[in-house]
Amino acid sequence: xxxxxxxxxxxxxxxxxxxxxxxxxxxxxxxxxxxxxxxxxxxxxxxxxxxxxxxxxxxxxxxxxxxxxxxxxxxxxxxxxxxxxxxxxxxxxxxxxxxxxxxxxxxxxxxxxxxxxxxxxxxxxxxxxxxxxxxxxxxxxxxxxxxxxxxxxxxxxxxxxxxxxxxxxxxxxxxxxxxxxxxxxxxxxxx
Numbered sequence: 001x002x003x004x005x006x007x008x009x010x011x012x013x014x015x016x017x018x019x020x021x022x023x024x025x026x027x028x029x030x031x032x033x034x035x036x037x038x039x040x041x042x043x044x045x046x047x048x049x050x051x052x053x054x055x056x057x058x059x060x061x062x063x064x065x066x067x068x069x070x071x072x073x074x075x076x077x078x079x080x081x082x083x084x085x086x087x088x089x090x091x092x093x094x095x096x097x098x099x100x101x102x103x104x105x106x107x108x109x110x111x112x113x114x115x116x117x118x119x120x121x122x123x124x125x126x127x128x129x130x131x132x133x134x135x136x137x138x139x140x141x142x143x144x145x146x147x148x149x150x151x152x153x154x155x156x157x158x159x160x161x162x163x164x165x166x167x168x169x170x171x172x173x174x175x176x177x178x179x180x181x182x183x184x185x186x187x188x189x190x191x
Contacts, residue, residue: 016083017097019061028053029062039066056140060086063135063142077165078180082137084162091162116152117183123156123168128186134179137169149173150181 024030024039034043034054039062045051064079080094116124127149134144150170158166159180169178 015057016061016087016089017094019058020065024062024065027058029058035062039063060135060140063140066133066142077162078134078167078182078185081160081162081167081180082135082140085137085160086140094162115183116186116188117166121157121166122154123152123170123183123186125152125154125156127151127173128170128188130179130181131185131187134172134181136172136175137178137180139177143175144172144179147187150179150186152186 019027024035025037027035029035030037032045032050032053034045034050035041041054041059045054060083064082083089084091084094116128118124129147130144130150131146133142133146134148135142136144150172152168152170156168156170159169160167165182165184167180167182170181171177172179
């Protein structure tokens, strides 16, 4: 990997983590009236200044930020994994960025739930409810809500991991789109 690419990865990592830890009220998008104090978009950006304050990168980070109520680790892990995949940032760069911001990665670790995990590492197939809000993997739209239903296929093995937590890709039933989750974010769906 070239020096320029590594430097770019690090810049995006820091930029992501800085924006993630900035209050919505302190962002330029809020000051321009594009988002409210909870990060919800109020208006589409029209001017060049507004487009610079609310780019697709900002939308992604704001939507991921909304997924971390009270710093729930499972949601945080799947959100960081989404960033890792979208921007091809290594976990080491994420750790480096967290350290620069004074966040200890050990604070993010939790005992990973194995409740729905089979012996071979797959998630048990079936339909579940989500415990946290999510964003769609493909568009990063924040339309997946807590208690929405997801479907786990027969061959749902981990697609990766971050900070030792296995990440799975499941299908959001309402949109038929993929979302990342941890086993700990799933609730059994009783018909």
